[in-house]
Amino acid sequence: MNEKIRGPFYMCLSALSFATMGSFTKALSQDSFSTFQILFFRGIVGAIILFFTAKTGELSFGGKTSRGRKLLFIRAIFGTTGAVLYFFAISKINLANAVLLNNLSPFWVTILAWMFLKEKPSKKGMIYLVVILIGAILVIKPKMDFSIIPSLLGFASSFFAGAAYTYVRYLRKLDNSSNIVFWFSLYSAIFMLPLMFMETFIVPNFYQLLLLSAVGICGALGQIFLTSAYRIAPVNEVSIYQYLNIIFAAIYGVLLWHQIPDSLSLIGGFIILGSAYLNFYEHKKKRELI
Numbered sequence: 001m002n003e004k005i006r007g008p009f010y011m012c013l014s015a016l017s018f019a020t021m022g023s024f025t026k027a028l029s030q031d032s033f034s035t036f037q038i039l040f041f042r043g044i045v046g047a048i049i050l051f052f053t054a055k056t057g058e059l060s061f062g063g064k065t066s067r068g069r070k071l072l073f074i075r076a077i078f079g080t081t082g083a084v085l086y087f088f089a090i091s092k093i094n095l096a097n098a099v100l101l102n103n104l105s106p107f108w109v110t111i112l113a114w115m116f117l118k119e120k121p122s123k124k125g126m127i128y129l130v131v132i133l134i135g136a137i138l139v140i141k142p143k144m145d146f147s148i149i150p151s152l153l154g155f156a157s158s159f160f161a162g163a164a165y166t167y168v169r170y171l172r173k174l175d176n177s178s179n180i181v182f183w184f185s186l187y188s189a190i191f192m193l194p195l196m197f198m199e200t201f202i203v204p205n206f207y208q209l210l211l212l213s214a215v216g217i218c219g220a221l222g223q224i225f226l227t228s229a230y231r232i233a234p235v236n237e238v239s240i241y242q243y244l245n246i247i248f249a250a251i252y253g254v255l256l257w258h259q260i261p262d263s264l265s266l267i268g269g270f271i272i273l274g275s276a277y278l279n280f281y282e283h284k285k286k287r288e289l290i
Contacts, residue, residue, distance in 0.1 A: 001120050007233025009019035010225045011241035017222035019248030022090055022099055023256060024215045028190060035084055036196035038215060042083075043189030046223070050182040058178040068174040072192030074107020075167035075180070076111030085187065089154030092213070094259040096250035097139055100269055101154035103246055106239070106276070108162025116166070128279045130273060138268030179229040185220070240280040243273055 021042070028038050047106075051059065089098040107129060113119040121129065140151040171180050172195075204212055229238045246269065253259035261269065 003094050004233070007238045008241050009187045010229035010232065011238045012244055014222045014225035014229060015242055015244035015247050017218045017225060019099065019252060020246050021215050021218035021222060022249055023210050023252040024218065025087055025090050026095050026257070028208065028211050028215070029087075031202075031204055032200070033204075033208070033212075034196060034199040035087040036199060037201065038087055038193045038212065039080070039083055040189050040192035040196050041212035042219045043187075043192060043215045045213055045218040046185035047182055047189060049217065049220040050178060050223075054178040058176050059182055060175075060179055065174055068171065071095065071171050071174065072183045073187065074259055075164050075171060076184050076191070078160045078167065079164035079184050080156045080191050082164060085153045085157035085160065089157060091148050092150035092239060093154065094261060094265070095253040095257070096246060096259065096261055096269070097151065097265055099249035100139055100156045100246050100265075100272065101136065101151065102157050102161060103243060104155065104158035104272070105138055105161035105165060106158045107136075109165050112166045113160060113169075116165060117169070117201045122282075125281055128275045131275045134202040135268040135271030135275065136196065138271065141264055144208065144283065149238055178233070181223045181227065183221075240277060243276055246273070 025038055028036070082105075086098065086102045089101065110121055110125065110129060114121060136155060140148065142148060142154060168180060202208075226242075231243075250261065253261075
């Protein structure tokens with residue numbers, strides 16, 4: 001398989017892995033498992049997998065530099081907060097809607113890169129950001145009651161994920177991908193350890209233990225495939241395929257829970273996906289002209 005195909009192929013596998021992780025998370029939440037307990041297992045299983053799959057010399061204690069260690073910790077705080085909000089949203093609303101709102105992280109990455117990295121988006125890029133925000137509003141469907149909270153938390157999860165990805169951009173200059181993902185997984189497990197005992201801790205049976213392990217395995221595979229895709233191909237050429245996560249999640253939602261998105265969610269989803277594709281196509285044309 002040549003590199004032009006391998007990059008998108010790995011990104012598709014990453015999207016499928018993350019969507020599958022979301023479906024296992026929803027199944028566990030319906031068995032009354034807390035978000036904290038699910039995230040603990042995701043973190044600890046993921047850390048174990050990455051520990052044994054990393055190449056010799058890729059992992060270091062905390063990070064390779066003192067600045068890198070600080071950034072790894074901050075990245076873990078943002079990433080774990082985003083994951084808590086995302087998993088909570090999955091437990092309360094349609095799986096496809098939760099995944100769609102979480103996948104707005106590139107929206108925040110663009111804004112944060114503009115604010116802190118001085119990477120100003122083009123005029124068309126600004127228009128795409130506004131249109132994506134309109135699509136998000138259609139999915140959230142603002143109401144003056146508490147029913148909107150899970151959707152707002154799903155939207156907020158994309159901000160924290162975007163902030164985490166922005167820190168990853170800093171970290172790539174100081175550390176390797178395996179170490180970044182390993183310490184995120186381990187830190188998230190450490191953060192969740194006391195929190196999961198603040199709620200009712202459920203001793204899993206064999207089937208539930210398999211599901212909890214599957215959440216960690218799928219999360220780790222998603223990260224491994226994502227890292228592989230970005231290592232093989234430029235980010236701007238393969239990032240569009242991460243939105244397949246939404247389509248896979250919608251299929252899981254329909255098949256497993258008969259969750260059919262309403263008309264506003266479908267319109268909002270098409271607006272977000274369409275804007276993401278147009279933005280991707282615009283960047284691709286610019287690269288071809290260089």
